[in-house]
Amino acid sequence: MNLYTNKSRWKWLLFSSATIIFILLMLYSNSLIKKIAEEERRKVNVWADAIVYKAELVNHTDLFFEQIRREEKKRASFLAQAIQKVSEAGLNEDITFYLDYISSNSTIPTLLVNQDGTIDCAVNIDLEYQKMQHIDEIKPFLDEYDSVRITYYKNQYMWVYFKESQIYTNLKLVIDNLVQSFFQEVVINESFIPVIITDSALTQVYDFGNIDTTQIETPGQCRQLADKMAKAHPPIKIQLPNRGTCYVFYEESGVLKRLRYFPYVQSLFIFFFIAIAYMIFNFGRKSEQDQVWVGMSKETAHQLGTPISALLAWHELIKDREELQDIMLEVKKDLSRLEMITQRFSKIGSIPELQEENVIPIIYDFIGYLQTRISSKVEIRIMNQSDEVILLPLNRYLFEWVIENICKNSVDAMDGAGVIIIEVIEEGNYVHIDLSDTGKGITSRNMKTIFKPGYTSKNRGWGLGLTLAKRIIETYHKGKLFVKSSIVDRGTTMRITLKKGD
Structure with a gap:
């Protein structure tokens, strides 16, 4: 028990150390990710504030350009009025100011058109329009122009077409580009x-x-x-x-979204890594244990073989002496028992051959042998009739070993006095073999631990009996061995479950 307890403590110590390292790593990663995330959020906030500021800047620029547009429109309107004033002025009226204003126009697009539609003058307009002779040629673009009709002699008149200056047009392109730049x-x-x-x-x-x-x-x-x-x-x-x-x-x-999920992804990867590493470690450890089991079993069978052969030879020499008949009968039984033990060890070291056997007589035969070699205060009861037939694929030698280990543990748990009840139950395609005792019982914490190598509640022994029994049932017979029920100070029921043959 101390061996298993120490190993369990080491496993918990290693697990606790790994957990602490994992927690520290996660805390550091989360702290780092949190700082990066805060920096990303700060950038977002700065970006959002910059949007508001740039929008205000665009609006202020637009207001400024609107003021310029109004001034330019006033200039264009004043130019039209100046032209009309010149045309309406009397002979003695001083129109020098108006003429100077008209002649100084270098920005406002202006067209002077006779009443028959002929273009007399065009200033500050695009080069492609300057070659046109008639107003109809630029009719698709006249919507951009304001117009004033000026009568200069009786029924003679002319049209003055004008629009905002080129400065305003350029400014309009600037504001449009500014808005588009804002979007970008x-x-x-x-x-x-x-x-x-x-x-x-x-x-x-x-x-x-x-x-x-x-x-x-x-x-x-x-x-x-x-x-x-x-x-x-x-x-x-x-x-x-x-x-x-x-x-x-x-x-x-x-980036921020991925950072938020990164700790969980990281935890998942670490968990899978630890799980795979643990599985590989367990597989390697189990393979090593299997090799130890096989080697130990074969070596034990080999070591037992030689002295048993010698003992059998001595038995043959002295079995006919009449005064030793009773003793030699018991010696023969024990030698047969030793041969069976040798068979067990030789078979556990390799894949055993299973044969269709009636499990009831096997149990009766073995209990008959065991009853004479345990305390007389221990009663073993078999609930099934001896003539029942329940067939199972078994290796007789190994199956008897399982029954022996469980029964001997029960005897020890009862301190050499009590009752062991064995019952074989058929349930569909499965057979359950229940072995109950009136011993000390097993705590719920130890119900799985008792099958671990090295676990024992006694001062003597290696704690391998139930480990071997579980290995024989689950590895070689493809069945199950487990604690069905247990009450402390009242007793335990172990159950073996095996599948019937096809």
């Missing part, structure tokens, strides 16, 4: 944050980044994704030129 900076971010920018109704996607396009093919999918993102982070509400209210939806980056 939002959706293409260093943190690989999934982003979608939608209108206020969540039906139109202006731009997106780090998102599978199949997730936003329809307005319904867009709204569903937006709702999912909104549960993780409130959307950022922004105002953008020419688009009005917009919403920026975002969620954690793929």
